[in-house]
Amino acid sequence: MSAQLIDGKAIADQVHHETRQRVQTLLTRGIQPAIVFVRVGEDPASRAYVGMKDKQAAALGILSRTHVLPETTTQPELLALIDSLNADPNTHGILVQAPLPSHISETAVFFRVDPRKDVDGFHPLNVGKLLLGDPSGFRPCTPAGVQELLIRSRIPTAGALVAILGRGNIVGKPLAAILCQKAPSANATVCLLHSASRDFSALTRQADIVVAAMGRAELVRAHHIKPGATVIDVGVNRIDDPASPRGYRLVGDIAFDEITHVAAHVTPNPGGVGPMTIAMLMANTVTAAEALTA
Ligand code: GUN
Numbered sequence: 001m002s003a004q005l006i007d008g009k010a011i012a013d014q015v016h017h018e019t020r021q022r023v024q025t026l027l028t029r030g031i032q033p034a035i036v037f038v039r040v041g042e043d044p045a046s047r048a049y050v051g052m053k054d055k056q057a058a059a060l061g062i063l064s065r066t067h068v069l070p071e072t073t074t075q076p077e078l079l080a081l082i083d084s085l086n087a088d089p090n091t092h093g094i095l096v097q098a099p100l101p102s103h104i105s106e107t108a109v110f111f112r113v114d115p116r117k118d119v120d121g122f123h124p125l126n127v128g129k130l131l132l133g134d135p136s137g138f139r140p141c142t143p144a145g146v147q148e149l150l151i152r153s154r155i156p157t158a159g160a161l162v163a164i165l166g167r168g169n170i171v172g173k174p175l176a177a178i179l180c181q182k183a184p185s186a187n188a189t190v191c192l193l194h195s196a197s198r199d200f201s202a203l204t205r206q207a208d209i210v211v212a213a214m215g216r217a218e219l220v221r222a223h224h225i226k227p228g229a230t231v232i233d234v235g236v237n238r239i240d241d242p243a244s245p246r247g248y249r250l251v252g253d254i255a256f257d258e259i260t261h262v263a264a265h266v267t268p269n270p271g272g273v274g275p276m277t278i279a280m281l282m283a284n285t286v287t288a289a290e291a292l293t294a
Helices: 008-028 044-060 075-087 106-112 124-132 141-152 172-179 200-204 273-292
Strands: 034-040 063-069 093-096 161-165 189-193 209-212 230-233 237-240 248-251
Touching: 008 044, 008 141, 008 273, 034 044, 034 075, 034 273, 044 063, 044 273, 063 075, 075 093, 075 106, 093 273, 124 172, 141 172, 141 230, 141 273, 161 172, 161 200, 172 189, 189 200
Parallel strands: 034 063, 034 093, 161 189, 161 209, 209 230
Antiparallel strands: 237 248
């Protein structure tokens, strides 16, 4: 038997439908939500991600612009651009695509974005609000998208044991903070596993929900999963494959072909978490436009 697929594309389309209606409401007030992307250098993955976000914004009626800066851009130059976007009343959301070149501090950059325009949810004020359970802040898009996938797939988290693999600032840590909140759509017992965890499978084998976000190709295997569990794959790993036309292929953090015979629900990859990240970004952008123009 195969697990039921959690169709991230279809669920993202539901969210987009709601976002489009909110855009229409703003347009009737003469306001068009606007997001600005900033990309530094020519990292192919970053170029692809920003391209997808830009295309989706246009499809929803959200104005979108991209600043592409050379790899040699200095930190003061990037901060000056952020200052000008912070001051621009026609920019509601600002997204600086990570990773940045090593001579630029990501912390300094994320700190500089006006928290009211921080649609990524990376500013320390928004990170702090998330930890405190204050709903007025922006939540990072990928973990918010994972929660939304679970809610809309009617997979209960209250009282469930959720094992998150990976403690990164973009997914693992904020997802742990989201799912342990005292709220009906959270209320989980969260176990945050990472590269120094002893015998991670002793814990994942007990988990009702496993979220793989550690960036290690197909590390999570069928024998790590409890029969009937839900498995969410956040990973995107590039592995060499001379047989492929591009010389590489993309694989997730889970061995999908074997996990589908053990899990009850699993995300495809692509088509699982990825579309949800974009859907939550668009929703955050409209929220920013609504709040800044209220
Ligand atoms: N790099 C990988 N994921 C993200 C994200 O959600 N936002 C930004 N800005 N950069 C990323």
